[in-house]
Amino acid sequence: MTAHTTTPPEIGGIGHSLKRVEDARLIEGQGNFLDDISLPGMLYMALVRSPVAHARINGIDIEAAMAVDGVLAVVTGELMAAHNLAWMPTLSGDTQAVLATDKVRYQGQEVAAVIATDPYIAADGAELVDVDYDVLPAVVTPQQSLDPDTVVIRDEKEGQTDNLAYEWECGDDAATAEAFARADRVVSIQTHYPRSHPAPLETCGIVADVNPVTGQATIYMTSQAPHAHRTLFAMVAGLPEQNIRIISPDIGGGFGNKVPIYPGYVVATAASLVIGKPVKWVETRTGNLISTGFGRDYHMSGELALTDEGRILGLRVDVLSDQGAFYSDAQPSRYRAGLFHVVTGSYDFPAAHITCRGAFTNKAPGGVAYRCSFRITEASYLIERLVQTAAYELGIDPADLRFRNFIQPEQFPYETPTGFVYDSGDYPTALRKALDAVGYEQLREEQAEARAQGRLIGIGIAHFTEAVGAGPAHTYDIAGLKMIDSAELRVHPTGKAILKLGVKTQGQGHETTFAQIVAEQLGIPAYDIKVEHGDTDHTPYGLGTYASRSTPVGGAATAVVARKLADKARHIAAHLLEAAVEDIEMAAGKLHVKGSPDQAVTIQDVALAAYTNLPEGMEYGLEDVTYYNPPNLTFPYGSYIVVVEVDPDTGVWKVERMVALDDCGVRINPMIVEGQIHGGLTEGFAMSSMQWITFDEDGNCIGSNFMDYLVPTAWETPRFELLETVVPSPHHPIGAKGVGESATVGSPAAYVNAVVDALAHLGVRNIDMPVLPDRVWEAIDSAAS
Amino acid sequence: MEVTVNVNGTDHTADVEPRKLLVDHIRTVVGLTGTHIGCDTTSCGVCTVLLDGAPVKSCTVLAVQADGRSVTTVEGLKSGGELHPVQTAFSDEHGLQCGFCTPAMMLVGAALLEQNPDPSDEEIRWAISGNLCRCTGYMNIVKSIRAAAEAKATAAAGADS
Amino acid sequence: MLPSRFDYVAAHSIEEALAAKAQGDEDTRFLAGGQSLLPMMKLRLAVPSKLIDINRIDGLGGVERRNGHLRIGAAARHADVAASDAAFGAVAAAAPWISDPLVRNLGTLCGSVAHCDPEGDWNSVLLATGADVVARGPGGERSIPIAEFVQDMFANSLASDEMVTEVRVPVPSGRSGGSYVKLERKIGDYATVAVAGHLELGDDGRIAAAGLALTSVAPINLKVAEAEALLVGNQPGPELFAEAAELAAAAADPRDDVRGTARWKRQVVRTFTGRALAAAADQALKG
Structure with missing residues (x-):
């Protein structure tokens, strides 16, 4: 891979594939993950969860549990209510039970907590808590939920007389109706994007350490957003914010799962407060899968209005979202369906209208952005499935139909009919490059030959556009907190530096890439810059790492703060070189007088001077902080092409090729970018092929452990071929757009399109995810009969 | 009951409840936390250790079963102050992201190379198919184990000459 | 997810193991792999009072040809x-597809056989190859044909x-071949469907x-006794295998579940029966 670099390797600025700083501890088993934290006198908590999906609680008998030697306390909803903590606000303005008091509303809901001296004893105690349930009928589909005769799940909620969680719409209804009226053809698709779970290999957990004397609460927590969590803890628990220190240690994967605040965190903190000892709670895998933030679960209907020539005129979408028992999507508060309005995709057409309803059901709450920027995955999937369907219906090649409708490079910045302003892109070049790499035209010939022999080969394309990096303060907030982010940079007298971030890595390599951003601006070698993050006492405020916002927002803050210091460095250099500041040029760690490269000082000289030898009137030190409010989102995109072969006798399909072209703007560390894409392509493959959570008619969760919730191994996972183009973001300080989620967003449609393409000549138009072999075989079989 | 487990070359003797899982014993009694826990169902493999040289899931072994046996954890991969070739390779080839599955993947890789010094990509994928990773898509893990094989071969050739 | 308390005995001989079992209550279990x-104990679906560890008994291991x-x-x-080089046919074909590589390093064939999980692979292989299970009790040793050993779901005789x-698998004297064709959703999953095939050819x-x-x-x-009866006495070939x-x-009596529809x-x-028999015949003919 070639990358554009301006710094030599020993400085390691933007474009260098630097080896990661964080690896040194992780490859020796010296990471510090939540469960590795052990404090003197620490107690252990185990949760008692509801075995049924919907039931009234008649009573909870804790006597047997309390009798277990080593059990110190059993916390119930009643006890939490006494501290006004039985309920807590969600990130979407609803409330959620911390420990159930009246009813349980989903299988796995938290009912009680056992605090003990040992985790094994806590488990023994939890088994003995006896809860008397009056089982109620379970509501397991959103369609059933919105039927007026269905029992009201949220009967505790004032004014709630049905199971509607929210309604939302965007776009122009009248203009869209007009577009459909003049269309030659209308193509539609109904699909369910199934419930999925981020399932990081490390489950969620907390060690809450509330000092009974000082009131200081030190909370170690698997958090993707430690600062926001500190504020929410202060607001929910009524603790003074200066006494709360949240430390998010090494995180074993997040993918959106570690954004919300879960009941276990609140109970463990309350228990530590009451008992006066540290309390550790680490979720079981089942607890993680059945109760914490799921993703997706959107039932979508889409219609495209087209001309016979294949020009798209308009798009109409209706979504029914299965929210579970509490509406707790982690998303910007202004948008009830996240950024779903990116559903117009990569295409230029005048009109769109989207309606969305969320329904309460007897399932776990969540709706987190699972490796995705707030419902963008669902939107991207729908438009790319629709365009593929339109291609078959119109008899136009699926690649060709996309070329006919792409937003053209010269149209950027491009305002979509739903109100986004896409920053930059060159879609035709990207798709062409991917098609050439896979050998598209030849593959189509091979496909025809294979069909003649009874073999089923499919070629699936997805060209996605994401909207990431939330976001501008005028529009984006979570729970009222504006979605800005920050960086604080301090250069020490010896020229080494520490960078403190509001964002928090969960494996993305911030300790390396953010140092590279500083290295690029200041010429201090990246390995001389320590990156600190995750400790709210030691870092400036920020909304955290999710929705691919670290680079677009935190990365921008880092570039800006480094530039502030570069400016001061120029002033100091001018003083040292006895030159005018306008004449000082700076490159790769050297500051010299314009036209006289020998008249130079190094950034290290300047750093020392900042503490020893300053011009009159200048404040000592070389440090600053920036809070960055992005002017717009960034819009990464990509062209993905998947080739599959389907076994007609069993429906089993295998990926033969997966070519992924990504344009995420400027790449800070190409090696890390590629690693992010590999991971996302794998999760996309997982969702399209095997990974889902479903429920039986009684609301029992199927997918409650890794035997049923299938995470692919190296054996099933396809091999990936990566490509890139680079169209920088015009408004981001270093032109970067963010990449962590692109591949999860873009790839599911490519995999599904490939399988459907293999069967398209039989008349098959849709198979819902996961594309299980029985669904494929049934589709072939019913097409044949 | 009293149990002596040799962990990374050192005997650790302790009084252990029969129900204690080996992974908990290693993490809390021996005090080495590089071995992780990721599921309840013997599915994810992040708890992998080498038991008498063979990779096993330490969440599905009782500590008492390991009495008198030898266990290698990630902390024991290094020898004589030198990183094991798989450790170097995982860093060089970006074989890890969050690092949670990494100790297990490296141990499986190291054990594979003892059996098969020159594995193909397919053989590596097969060998690590009891271990899950959510971050890397396995591409660079495979690459890392390949690179470690090559590094070991080069070192061996150097030692022979 | 942690097991509840139990007693533990490491037996050093079969006699010691049997004595411990005789002294134990009905919830006493042997522990092999x-x-x-252990996964069932962690989920507290199995709550044994005592485990008798048989792993330290000399001579209980081994995979070899004998008599x-x-x-x-x-x-x-x-x-x-x-x-093992001694393994052959369907046994050799199935072994790499049991669970995952780490589980294979601890789990035992005999333990899996005794578990009688209908989603387990080995009992199909033993049924196809006509194997016997050897058991020891206070009265001595007896050999139980696998078809009699498997009583019901999770129940043996x-x-x-x-x-x-x-376990003893008869080694055919003439040309023979075996296969195990398994569809699993991913490595480590139980079979969605699997077929064990075994063929011996006459002169x-x-x-x-x-x-x-x-x-x-x-x-x-x-x-599938009907299919076995059909096959015997006939020349191997695609039409015969299609009939089988x-x-x-x-x-087959499958159910609709999360793995797929019964019809599928x-x-x-x-499909797999055809493939399994073809593979077995192929192996037999190559000798």
């Missing part, structure tokens, strides 16, 4: 079977004071003996 038992059969000892791991000491090239058994499509591992596949599909599973049985 533990790869099925015309393949002997697989009670402490032999799946990985030992997979690595051992007496409460007996333990499995080995005339006709099928002299046949074994066919199915995994995960009935309440127990299912021996129809009989296998008819015999029956189709996979049909």
Whole structure:
């Protein structure tokens, strides 16, 4: 891979594939993950969860549990209510039970907590808590939920007389109706994007350490957003914010799962407060899968209005979202369906209208952005499935139909009919490059030959556009907190530096890439810059790492703060070189007088001077902080092409090729970018092929452990071929757009399109995810009969 | 009951409840936390250790079963102050992201190379198919184990000459 | 997810193990590889009062040919079977597909056989190859044909004071071949559908003996006797195998579940039976 670099390797600025700083501890088993934290006198908590999906609680008998030697306390909803903590606000303005008091509303809901001296004893105690349930009928589909005769799940909620969680719409209804009226053809698709779970290999957990004397609460927590969590803890628990220190240690994967605040965190903190000892709670895998933030679960209907020539005129979408028992999507508060309005995709057409309803059901709450920027995955999937369907219906090649409708490079910045302003892109070049790499035209010939022999080969394309990096303060907030982010940079007298971030890595390599951003601006070698993050006492405020916002927002803050210091460095250099500041040029760690490269000082000289030898009137030190409010989102995109072969006798399909072209703007560390894409392509493959959570008619969760919730191994996972183009973001300080989620967003449609393409000549138009072999075989079989 | 487990070359003797899982014993009694826990169902493999040289899931072994046996954890991969070739390779080839599955993947890789010094990509994928990773898509893990094989071969050739 | 309390005994001889079992209550269990038992204990679906660890008993391991059969000892791991030159046919074909590589390093064939999980692979292989399970009790040793050993879902025909000491798979004297064709959703998953096939050819090239058994499509591992009867005495070939596949599909009794529809599973049985028999015949003919 070639990358554009301006710094030599020993400085390691933007474009260098630097080896990661964080690896040194992780490859020796010296990471510090939540469960590795052990404090003197620490107690252990185990949760008692509801075995049924919907039931009234008649009573909870804790006597047997309390009798277990080593059990110190059993916390119930009643006890939490006494501290006004039985309920807590969600990130979407609803409330959620911390420990159930009246009813349980989903299988796995938290009912009680056992605090003990040992985790094994806590488990023994939890088994003995006896809860008397009056089982109620379970509501397991959103369609059933919105039927007026269905029992009201949220009967505790004032004014709630049905199971509607929210309604939302965007776009122009009248203009869209007009577009459909003049269309030659209308193509539609109904699909369910199934419930999925981020399932990081490390489950969620907390060690809450509330000092009974000082009131200081030190909370170690698997958090993707430690600062926001500190504020929410202060607001929910009524603790003074200066006494709360949240430390998010090494995180074993997040993918959106570690954004919300879960009941276990609140109970463990309350228990530590009451008992006066540290309390550790680490979720079981089942607890993680059945109760914490799921993703997706959107039932979508889409219609495209087209001309016979294949020009798209308009798009109409209706979504029914299965929210579970509490509406707790982690998303910007202004948008009830996240950024779903990116559903117009990569295409230029005048009109769109989207309606969305969320329904309460007897399932776990969540709706987190699972490796995705707030419902963008669902939107991207729908438009790319629709365009593929339109291609078959119109008899136009699926690649060709996309070329006919792409937003053209010269149209950027491009305002979509739903109100986004896409920053930059060159879609035709990207798709062409991917098609050439896979050998598209030849593959189509091979496909025809294979069909003649009874073999089923499919070629699936997805060209996605994401909207990431939330976001501008005028529009984006979570729970009222504006979605800005920050960086604080301090250069020490010896020229080494520490960078403190509001964002928090969960494996993305911030300790390396953010140092590279500083290295690029200041010429201090990246390995001389320590990156600190995750400790709210030691870092400036920020909304955290999710929705691919670290680079677009935190990365921008880092570039800006480094530039502030570069400016001061120029002033100091001018003083040292006895030159005018306008004449000082700076490159790769050297500051010299314009036209006289020998008249130079190094950034290290300047750093020392900042503490020893300053011009009159200048404040000592070389440090600053920036809070960055992005002017717009960034819009990464990509062209993905998947080739599959389907076994007609069993429906089993295998990926033969997966070519992924990504344009995420400027790449800070190409090696890390590629690693992010590999991971996302794998999760996309997982969702399209095997990974889902479903429920039986009684609301029992199927997918409650890794035997049923299938995470692919190296054996099933396809091999990936990566490509890139680079169209920088015009408004981001270093032109970067963010990449962590692109591949999860873009790839599911490519995999599904490939399988459907293999069967398209039989008349098959849709198979819902996961594309299980029985669904494929049934589709072939019913097409044949 | 009293149990002596040799962990990374050192005997650790302790009084252990029969129900204690080996992974908990290693993490809390021996005090080495590089071995992780990721599921309840013997599915994810992040708890992998080498038991008498063979990779096993330490969440599905009782500590008492390991009495008198030898266990290698990630902390024991290094020898004589030198990183094991798989450790170097995982860093060089970006074989890890969050690092949670990494100790297990490296141990499986190291054990594979003892059996098969020159594995193909397919053989590596097969060998690590009891271990899950959510971050890397396995591409660079495979690459890392390949690179470690090559590094070991080069070192061996150097030692022979 | 942590197990509840139990007592633990490490037996050093079969006699010691049997004595401990005799002294224990009905919830006393033997512990071999533990790869099925310990996960159930962690979920507290199994709550034994006492575990008798048989891993320290000398001579219980081993995978070898002895007296015309393949002997697989009670402490032999799946990985030992997979690595053994003595293993053949369907046994050798199935071994690499048991669970995942780490589980194979601890889990035992005999433990899996005794577990009688209809989604387990080995009992189909043993049904197809006509193996015997050898058990020891206070009264001595007895050999139980696998078809009699498997009683029901999670139920075998051992007496409460007996333990499995080995499995014996007869080694065919003439040309033979075996196969195990398994569809699993991912490595480590139980079979969605699997088919074990075993064929022995006579000097005339006709099928002299046949074994066919199915995994995960009935309440127990299912021996398809009708298909076996059809095969014997005939020349191997695609048409014969297609007929056998129809009989296998008819015999299967799958259910609709999260792995797929019953109708489709029956189709996979049909397809895989054809493939399993073709692979077995191929191996037999190559000799």
